[in-house]
Amino acid sequence: DAGPPAGSYYLVVAVDADGHVGGYSEPVTLFVVDDVPEGGTPRAFGIAAVVPNPFNPRTTVWFDLAQDGPAALRVYDLRGRLVRTLASGSLAGGRHRVDWDGRGERGDPAGAGIYLVRLKSGEREQTVKIVLAK
DSSP states (O other), X not given: XXXXXXXXXEOOEEXXXXXXXXXXXXXXXXXXXXXXXXXXXXXOOEEXXXXXXXXXXXXXXXXXXXXXXXXXXXXEOTTSOEEEEEEEXXXXXXXXXXXXXXXXTTSOBOOSEEEEEEEEETTEEEEEEEEEOO
């Protein structure tokens, strides 16, 4: 959504191929991603936002690194299997943006469901849940 009003949220509902509708989810809060000033480096480490979430077919992950160094941003399924590496290597400190198209490492579409996005840099790591809705 472009410019949703403050306090907005989504409700997610599952609909199968035959049109059967499941119950609604708990409200999913929207996040506003503030820009980091040109050349600025955030003091925090972590995943700032995943928007939209739930998503279909793509989502954007915003994350902050407090300093330059090795880091990795990866997507895992709920069994802990790697689905896709979104960023890996020596990254500059600051705000980063990575898009995920809902596909695995070989380009195959991921199934609808809950996934974990994990940011790791040195000893620090953070994991957030995301939902691919189809």
